[in-house]
Amino acid sequence: MxxxxxxxxxxxxxxxxxxxxxxxxxxxxxxxxxxxxxxxxxxxxxxxxxxxxxxxxxxxxxxxxxxxxxxxxxxxxxxxxxxxxxxxxxxxxxxxxxxxxxxxxxxxxxxxxxxxxxxxxxxxxxxxxxxxxxxxxxxxxxxxxxxxxxxxxxxxxxxxxxxxxxxxxxxxxxxxxxxxxxxxxxxxxxxxxxxxxxxxxxxxxxxxxxxxxxxxxxxxxxxxxxxxxxxxxxxxxxxxxxxxxxxxxxxxxEESHTITENRLYSWNLYYETLWQLCLAEKIVLPKIPAYCDHNGHIFYIHVTEESQRNKLISYLANEGIVALSHFQPLHSSAFGEKAGRFSGTDDFTTKLSQRIIRLPLYYNMKQSDISFISEKVIAFFG
Ligand SMILES: Cc1ncc(COP(=O)(O)O)c(C=O)c1O
CATH class of the missing domain: 3.40.640.10 (Type I PLP-dependent aspartate aminotransferase-like (Major domain))
Structure with a gap:
């Protein structure tokens, strides 16, 4: 390609x-x-x-x-x-x-x-x-x-x-x-x-x-x-x-607070630029409970279905951006099926693991890269 x-x-x-x-x-x-x-x-x-x-x-x-x-x-x-x-x-x-x-x-x-x-x-x-x-x-x-x-x-x-x-x-x-x-x-x-x-x-x-x-x-x-x-x-x-x-x-x-602040800055930048897509119900953004202060470890979005997720990952790859899915549920994995059991119903685990996309996020990431990635995500949804 x-x-x-x-x-x-x-x-x-x-x-x-x-x-x-x-x-x-x-x-x-x-x-x-x-x-x-x-x-x-x-x-x-x-x-x-x-x-x-x-x-x-x-x-x-x-x-x-x-x-x-x-x-x-x-x-x-x-x-x-x-x-x-x-x-x-x-x-x-x-x-x-x-x-x-x-x-x-x-x-x-x-x-x-x-x-x-x-x-x-x-x-x-x-x-x-x-x-x-x-x-x-x-x-x-x-x-x-x-x-x-x-x-x-x-x-x-x-x-x-x-x-x-x-x-x-x-x-x-x-x-x-x-x-x-x-x-x-x-x-x-x-x-x-x-x-x-x-x-x-x-x-x-x-x-x-x-x-x-x-x-x-x-x-x-x-x-x-x-x-x-x-x-x-x-x-x-x-x-x-x-x-x-x-x-x-x-x-x-020794630098851990600076590193955390830097990551949070990037995380918030993504959040703000992608907010309009969330309002338009094209994507879902993470919700941080009011009493939780997170550390900007992962920035993810949810799209509406797995095929759309895969298309967005390919679209971003074509733009030179590496975005990734995340964990495959353990209970339905080859070993997990034998080793464990699911209690109750799987309302969200499988569905959301198929819809999640993690966007690039690392220490000292360029602000212009975050804007570029956000623009591309917005462009994907037209
Ligand atoms: C939730 C969770 N637990 C445990 C681990 C294992 O960590 P380590 O690679 O330090 O063994 C990871 C690794 O990323 C993880 O994401």
């Missing part, structure tokens, strides 16, 4: 602040620093301020953080975990790896998040936990969800892969669940190419967490001088980010 335009706007460019090389240079200039974990502690310090009541540690990915959450909560064979089907496979796999069954619940059309009103019907005597991905950094209804969990004695895990620095009722996403997990993969607002973090907000899980996080040993007690040797205490693994990755991450966390 011959492209109409020479403009090439990628869907994504990884965030780079310009400080990364300097930080890494500093680390390499003193080999002793590599083992001291100074940067890893700085990362943990950042999360200590964000989640003052929790304990936060880096992990090698958000997937690994959710796997650790499943281990800490002792999720086992036949247990059920409630989640939306419109999410990344890593919301579900960590539980399936432990023999548990994902129970999928429909999403709300406004935010693409789990519909909290449907959760209670999905609870059975086997339910152990609810996991809440905050799609695009827009908070799920955490007040209702934590209240349901409390009444039914269930754990809550926030899959906060998208949600760094976003808030729900003025509190950081990641502060509501017993455990929350974050991603720093290359497409996230803040990245070290591949990384994550876990926050433990429940006092009951703290000791188990310390052991499992340190290979399943009581190394922490040993380092504190409380025991003579450290030994194998529990199931665990090797979770921390390497110091090199933590150093890269540190450079970005």
């Amino acid at each position: 011959e492209l109409k335009s020479n403009t090439q706007i990628p869907f994504h460019l990884p965030t780079l602040t310009g400080k990364e090389a300097m930080f890494i240079q500093e680390l390499l200039s003193d080999p002793a620093l590599i083992n001291e974990g100074i940067y890893a502690s700085k990362v943990e310090g950042f999360f200590g301020s964000l989640y003052p009541k929790g304990i936060s540690r880096t992990t090698k990915s958000c997937t690994q953080a959710i796997e650790l959450a499943a281990l800490l909560l002792e999720i086992g064979s036949g247990d059920e975990v409630i989640m939306p089907s419109f999410t990344h496979v890593s919301t579900a796999n960590p539980f399936v790896l432990r023999g548990a069954i994902p129970v999928f619940v429909d999403i709300t059309p406004d935010t693409m998040n789990i519909d909290e009103a449907l959760i209670e019907d999905a609870i059975t005597e086997k339910t152990k936990a609810i996991i809440t991905p905050h799609y695009g950094g827009v908070g799920c209804e955490m007040d209702t969800i934590t209240e349901i969990a409390r009444r039914h004695n269930l754990a809550v895990i926030e899959d906060n892969a998208h949600g760094i620095l976003a808030t729900y009722k003025n509190k950081a996403l990641g502060s509501f669940g017993d455990i929350s997990c974050i991603s720093f993969d290359y497409q996230k607002n803040i990245t070290c190419h591949q990384g994550g973090a876990i926050t433990i907000n429940s006092k009951n899980l703290e000791n188990k967490f310390y052991n499992s996080y340190d290979f399943g040993t009581n190394k922490r007690e040993f380092l504190a001088g409380n025991v003579k040797h450290y030994e194998w205490m529990d199931m665990g693994s090797n979770y921390p980010l390497s110091e090199l990755d933590a150093t890269f991450l540190c450079a970005q966390l």
Whole structure:
């Protein structure tokens, strides 16, 4: 196909602040620093301020953080975990790896998040936990969800892969669940190419967490001088980010508020320029609840049907713009059909996953590119 335009706007460019090389240079200039974990502690310090009541540690990915959450909560064979089907496979796999069954619940059309009103019907005597991905950094209804969990004695895990620095009722996403997990993969607002973090907000899980996080040993007690040797205490693994990755991450966390503001600026620009199409009922724009401050992680629109979505993606590709769909529902995927079950009816998950288009959005995106993309979307609808 011959492209109409020479403009090439990628869907994504990884965030780079310009400080990364300097930080890494500093680390390499003193080999002793590599083992001291100074940067890893700085990362943990950042999360200590964000989640003052929790304990936060880096992990090698958000997937690994959710796997650790499943281990800490002792999720086992036949247990059920409630989640939306419109999410990344890593919301579900960590539980399936432990023999548990994902129970999928429909999403709300406004935010693409789990519909909290449907959760209670999905609870059975086997339910152990609810996991809440905050799609695009827009908070799920955490007040209702934590209240349901409390009444039914269930754990809550926030899959906060998208949600760094976003808030729900003025509190950081990641502060509501017993455990929350974050991603720093290359497409996230803040990245070290591949990384994550876990926050433990429940006092009951703290000791188990310390052991499992340190290979399943009581190394922490040993380092504190409380025991003579450290030994194998529990199931665990090797979770921390390497110091090199933590150093890269540190450079970005220092700029995280600027990065978020910059993305929000771009997000709002799209929203304002596409508002007329929304008024004309050609597209639907995301709705952000008044009490949620998001972080500009994803800008998406909904069109009226899948064929139109595919045509718009091709039309934009022909104009040199990479726009993408998003998650294929887990419950109807080849493995998800066997591994889990859908509770209630699928009113929105499949329909909206077929209608969603994500437009390019990345740190320091040119304003003129956003205007160009918006113009092309408007032109598509004539
Ligand atoms: C909702 C959600 N959860 C979990 C993950 C997994 O994150 P990671 O790549 O850091 O393992 C992703 C990845 O994009 C995601 O979108």
